[in-house]
Amino acid sequence: MKNNIKVERAIKNLTQEELANRVSVSRQTINAMEANKYVPSTVLALKIARVFNKSVEEIFILEKKD
Amino acid sequence: MSRKLLLANKYKKLGWFILIPSTILGLILAYNEFGLDWLWARVFAIANDGKEGKYMYLSFRNTNITNTVVGSFFIIGAMLVSFSKEKNEDEFIAEIRLSSLLWAVCVSYILLLISFLLVYGTPFLDVMVYNMFTVLIIFIIRFTYILHKNSNSESDEK
Helix, strand or coil, rough: EEHHHHHHHHHHHHHHHHHHCCCCHHHHHHHHHHHCCCCCHHHHHHHHHHHHHCCHHHHHHHCCCC | CCCHHCCCHHHHHHHHHHHHHHHHHHHHHHHCCCCCHHHHEEEEEEECCCCCHHHEEEEEEECCCHHHHHHHHHHHHHHHHHHHHHCCCCCHHHHHHHHHHHEEEHHHHHHHHHHHHHHHCHHHHHHHHHHHHEEEEEEEHHHHHHHHHHHHCCCCCC
């Protein structure tokens, strides 16, 4: 699964730290997700989508191997 | 991983305060056995050496407890470091914690198996002593490393 958190973050002008605070996780988590090293829980994915005012599918995209 | 089993974040610092000096003392002890004169005590033992090579159960004995004290502090310190929450304990950190535990148990047993096959006689006693601590040591190294790796990012620009 890939995601465009980094792009959405740039659009909203948020740092990793700011986004992390908004969804109450550590900055490491945002960092790991952006590096595609961590697949978030459904709850976290929904929270992130809500910060960006988008649907989950617009931010998290399934890949062929999934 | 259930976060209820973890201690509050403040215990992590306390853990390092105990762990670092006891690691240093432990390493000194490993290379040259010494007993501090003031650390003699009468201790209760569930099992102990008895007469004619037999075991003696539920008894008291006088012994130097330097090893016991240093080893106990090491275990307490390492447990506090291992099982205290991070400042911002979340699902990703819980995953690293769990995978590091798996890693630590696995690596520790591989090391034990290798030593079990290759070390015989009295030196095996040393293997047993090291094995008391390997799970916690490997866990702390791996967990700290992965956390650290993920907090370094060049991509934190807006």
